Amino acid sequence: MGLFFSKKRSDGKVVKGEDPLIRMTPFIMRGRNEAVIYFPRSYDIEAIQTFIQDQRARGKRITLFNIIAASMLQTIFRRPKINRFIAGRRLYEHNDVSILYAVKARMTDDALESIAKVEFNPDDTIYDVAERMKSNTDMIKDGKLKTDDKFIHFVSKLPRSILQFALWIIRLMDFYGIMPKALMDAIPLYSSVYISHIGSVGADAPFHHLYEFGTTSIFITIGRVYEAPYKNKDGELEWRQTVDLKFSIDERICDGFYLIKSMKVFDKFMNNPSLLELSPKEHDEIHEKRMERIRQRRDKRANLSKDADTNTIS
Numbered sequence: 001m002g003l004f005f006s007k008k009r010s011d012g013k014v015v016k017g018e019d020p021l022i023r024m025t026p027f028i029m030r031g032r033n034e035a036v037i038y039f040p041r042s043y044d045i046e047a048i049q050t051f052i053q054d055q056r057a058r059g060k061r062i063t064l065f066n067i068i069a070a071s072m073l074q075t076i077f078r079r080p081k082i083n084r085f086i087a088g089r090r091l092y093e094h095n096d097v098s099i100l101y102a103v104k105a106r107m108t109d110d111a112l113e114s115i116a117k118v119e120f121n122p123d124d125t126i127y128d129v130a131e132r133m134k135s136n137t138d139m140i141k142d143g144k145l146k147t148d149d150k151f152i153h154f155v156s157k158l159p160r161s162i163l164q165f166a167l168w169i170i171r172l173m174d175f176y177g178i179m180p181k182a183l184m185d186a187i188p189l190y191s192s193v194y195i196s197h198i199g200s201v202g203a204d205a206p207f208h209h210l211y212e213f214g215t216t217s218i219f220i221t222i223g224r225v226y227e228a229p230y231k232n233k234d235g236e237l238e239w240r241q242t243v244d245l246k247f248s249i250d251e252r253i254c255d256g257f258y259l260i261k262s263m264k265v266f267d268k269f270m271n272n273p274s275l276l277e278l279s280p281k282e283h284d285e286i287h288e289k290r291m292e293r294i295r296q297r298r299d300k301r302a303n304l305s306k307d308a309d310t311n312t313i314s
Contacts, residue, residue, distance in 0.1 A: 009177035011184055011215060012092035015084065025252040026089040032210035032217070032250045039247035039263060040207075043270050044230060044240045051273040064243065065197050066130040068222060069099055070276045071269035072193055073120045073129060077280035079262040083192050084253035085215035088175045091253065092215075097121070098191040100216065101133075103140040107201070114140045114149050115188035122284075126276035151186035171213070189214025199224040205246045217250040 007014040029035035048067055055062045076083045076097050083094045098119040105111045116136040120129065140146070145153075155163060170187075173179040184190045194216045196208060205223030210216065228242040249259065269275055275283070 007090060007177070009087065009092060010179075010181040011190060012085065012087075012094050015091040015093055018091060019255065022091065022252070022255065026086045026091065029252060030089075031212050032086070033212065035250050035252045036210050036248050037251045038207050039249065041245040041247065041263070041267075042228065043243055043245070043267075044228075045225065045243050046240055047271060048273050049241060060127065060130075061134075062126060062130050064225075065101075065195075065200075065222065066126060066133060067270070067273050067276065068220070068245070069101075069118075069133065069195060070124075070126045070129040071266055071273075072099065072195075072220070073097060073124060074269050074276065074280050074283070075262055075266040076192060077122055078265050078283070079258070081254040081258055082218065082249075082262050085217045086250065086252050087215060088177060094192050094215070096192075098193075100188055100191045100194045102196060103137050105141055105143060114146065116140060117148075117188060117191060122281040123279045125279050126273070128279075129276075148186050148188045152188075174213075187214065189216060191216050193218045193220060195220045195222065197222045199243065205244045207246045208248050210248055210250060217253050219248040221246045 025035065045064065048064060051067070052062050052064070080093065083097060085092055085094065096119050098117055100115050100117050102113050103116050104113050116133070118129075118132050118136055120132075124132075155166065158166065170179065170183070173183075189211050191214075194208075194211070196219070199205065199222045202224050205221040208219045208221050210219055223244040223246070225241055225243050227239045229237050230240050232238050247263075251259070254262075278286075
């Protein structure tokens with residue numbers, strides 16, 4: 001019976017000491033699509049295209065998709081509260097940072113679609129992200145069935161009544177946090193972020209629903225690249241290559257202020273992709289050194305001020 005009251009999960013740790021309102025929201029808004037909020041984003045990608053061309057001149061293949069995934073990776077490590085999920089009416093933080101994305105084995109109507117899952121760590125740069133994503137994509141396009149593909153193929157052949165009962169049991173285990181890790185790995189709905197690059201087939205980015213099953217609290221769709229009007233420094237109109245991203249986010253994972261600041265961090269990396277050549281860990285080290293210099297200057301000014309006050313009194 002103790003298992004049903006435990007807060008432990010194999011894929012995350014429960015968040016403690018959170019704002020009481022955040023703690024109450026899973027009881028007020030019980031499903032992800034009841035709590036979903038939408039963020040549209042448009043980006044001038046001239047800097048991204050220049051970065052991609054420079055990398056290809058050096059023999060490195062980087063794509064727009066890689067840059068978006070790497071920007072999200074940087075944002076999550078910098079703003080960890082967006083790497084959360086609701087399960088069993090409790091708020092958890094993921095143990096890792098991972099993305100899901102769909103891959104078609106071939107660009108035909110009847111080709112099978114598989115879900116790639118890529119895990120990242122704080123030492124990853126844009127080059128690590130690109131290599132890992134390419135490796136997963138190539139494996140799927142080579143026709144190799146992953147564990148989750150085999151699992152889905154198996155359960156899809158079960159009789160309807162048995163499948164419905166099996167999914168009821170799985171949902172119950174997920175609610176109480178007792179689902180085996182191996183089963184989670186076989187279901188491609190457990191991740192930090194799900195990204196769908198429908199722009200690759202010439203489509204505009206729609207707002208996507210969130211999956212009630214699993215632990216994915218953020219869904220991003222990437223639209224086609226198109227030309228949009230911008231004002232230059234002289235106030236003149238010019239047309240630039242643009243891409244739209246649509247974010248669907250479970251608002252129960254953090255407050256609006258934190259979320260908006262997190263989106264601005266994402267914007268910074270999208271607007272200056274050369275920052276992705278450093279890992280999140282390296283950016284943190286640079287930030288800490290900068291803060292240390294600021295603290296030292298502040299302490300120095302405070303000591304000078306004290307000395308001046310002492311001399312005045314004397």
